[in-house]
Amino acid sequence: MFTSELFEFKQTDFVKESQQLNLHYKQGQYTFCETLTFEHDSLQIDETQPEISNAIKYLHLAAGVSYFKLQPFSQIKMAQTTLNTAQAHFFKKLYINGLAEFAYRNQIDIREACEFPSSDVTQTPLVKATESQEQHALVLIGGGKDSLVSIEALKKSGKKVTLFAVNPAEPILNCVKQSGLPFVSVKRTLDPQLFKLNEAGGLNGHVPITAIISFTALIVAQALGCDAIITSNEASANEATVVKNGVEINHQYSKSYEFEKDFTAFVQKFVHPNLAYFSLLRPFTEMRIVQEFAQFSHYDAVFTSCNKAFKIYHQKSQTRWCLACPKCHFVHLMFAVSGMDEARLKSIFNGNPLNQIEHLQAYRELVGLTENKPWECVGEKLESATAIYMLSQQKITQDYAVIKQLSQAVIQAYGADVLQSASTDLLKARSLHYIPEQYRGCFADV
Known part of the structure; x- marks a missing residue:
């Protein structure tokens, strides 16, 4: 030691x-x-x-x-x-x-x-502030x-x-x-x-x-x-x-x-x-950010949020999305609920972890059914829970293995009314941010 x-x-x-x-x-x-x-x-x-x-x-x-x-x-x-x-x-x-x-x-x-x-040292004077x-x-x-x-x-x-x-x-x-x-x-x-x-x-x-x-x-x-x-x-x-x-x-x-x-x-x-x-994105949830991302497509083939692509010391991933880590699960979940068409989703992720039941425990952590969230840069528990609920209400996604298994537990934990309200509230800009006046207006509601 x-x-x-x-x-x-x-x-x-x-x-x-x-x-x-x-x-x-x-x-x-x-x-x-x-x-x-x-x-x-x-x-x-x-x-x-x-x-x-x-x-x-x-x-x-x-x-x-x-x-x-x-x-x-x-x-x-x-x-x-x-x-x-x-x-x-x-x-x-x-x-x-x-x-x-x-x-x-x-x-x-x-x-x-x-x-x-x-x-109690004397601070060297800084340059003068300019308007x-x-x-x-x-x-x-x-x-x-x-x-x-x-x-x-x-x-x-x-x-x-x-x-x-x-x-x-x-x-x-x-x-x-x-x-x-x-x-x-x-x-x-x-x-x-x-x-x-x-x-x-x-x-x-x-x-x-x-x-x-x-x-x-x-x-x-x-x-x-x-x-x-x-x-x-x-x-x-x-x-x-x-x-x-x-x-x-x-x-x-x-x-x-x-x-x-x-x-x-x-x-x-x-x-x-x-x-x-x-x-610049402090007012937004991850769900809202994906809605913004969906408005352009020229990064679809190059971007990734999977940390395995950014390893410093150990072997980097050879694929952009491993689809097995909490970060991939969360980001895919936000894209799945964004209304993006199936073809574009498939072209970005090349797979659907929501149809792999072996990842159920990871999704339980994301939605707040365990003591802690994953030790990753993932969104709020309510965001993940709301996404699961929303997908359970859509015919095309309600039979995904994870959605089918988890949706009732999410509804029981949060309540359908709360989740329904969150589906719109999570897309609204929040007031807590530090964006200076000269950089506001980059988004219509900030």
Whole structure:
């Protein structure tokens, strides 16, 4: 078992010639170096610019979570960075909530351990906030339906957009090509020792990857002169995966509105006051997002939401949809209930998991008939339950094996009236979002 009493954030260094950022850490006797290479000829990172220097410093802290979790009871020490109380609180909250699933599944309590040292340091003044700035959005693209809906809405609204991804897999690159938009990528390489120590017994589990990507985007957005970083995190990212002893544990914490709000406040107070960070799809459920996606078809042959196509360390899937994981089950379910014609559904998924009864337990988790939802980026339990109910009311889908087996249990759990109302309510825009005025109007009801 890996043991350590001290976790140190060592130095960062930037190699201008290769545009490579090196992040150094030390955990016990082991030293780690994570690298990020900014892969775009026209993108020049000026690490001496105070705002970019700050972004690098904070990315160093966010990315350290991958190594800290090897032994998350180590005392945190910082060699170069000094945080004030508010900054330390932000990172403590990010580590506690971002590692909540990791802690729950490893049956440990890390809440007392994620203590970032702080002092009453004087903050370097930021650049002055300006009232007008060119609208140029850096949009995170993940290769799935959500970011594609954001991209098409922004294009239709005439917004200037540059796409961004970290370690883009083939589905992302294919979606970028279909979009016709400029693209910047960063190659992130974790220290290979991390995987070896995991295999030797070091603690492992989910980290708040969206937070790490967002801090990386912060560097790129400033280098490009962007006024906004746009994600495509939907309303359902706010729902806890499980609630244990009154504590919410959310697989999607760093995609949640709570993180978005905290990150926005942090960036505008400590990095750049003119840079917005928000999700364009926060007002929408997954069910509504699929309705939006159904209005265009030029990504049908290239997009995927199956996580097996995006593995970092283990073998990537050779197919776009495995149709055996909770993510595939959920996304297919949303498409199945969207009213999309059978031929298009078949061309996208090349199969129908709703007709495979061996997946029944996975669907029970999706609809909320078990203690927790799947540990995946899936929608609200009510969304899945409503979709099952709606499909049970349609002649063409009511005899699918999973629908036939599950529909009565769903009706019993929620009530037919609730599910019927939800079938329309879930398509309406919600008011909880952080979309600034200049980016509203991309959708008619936002």
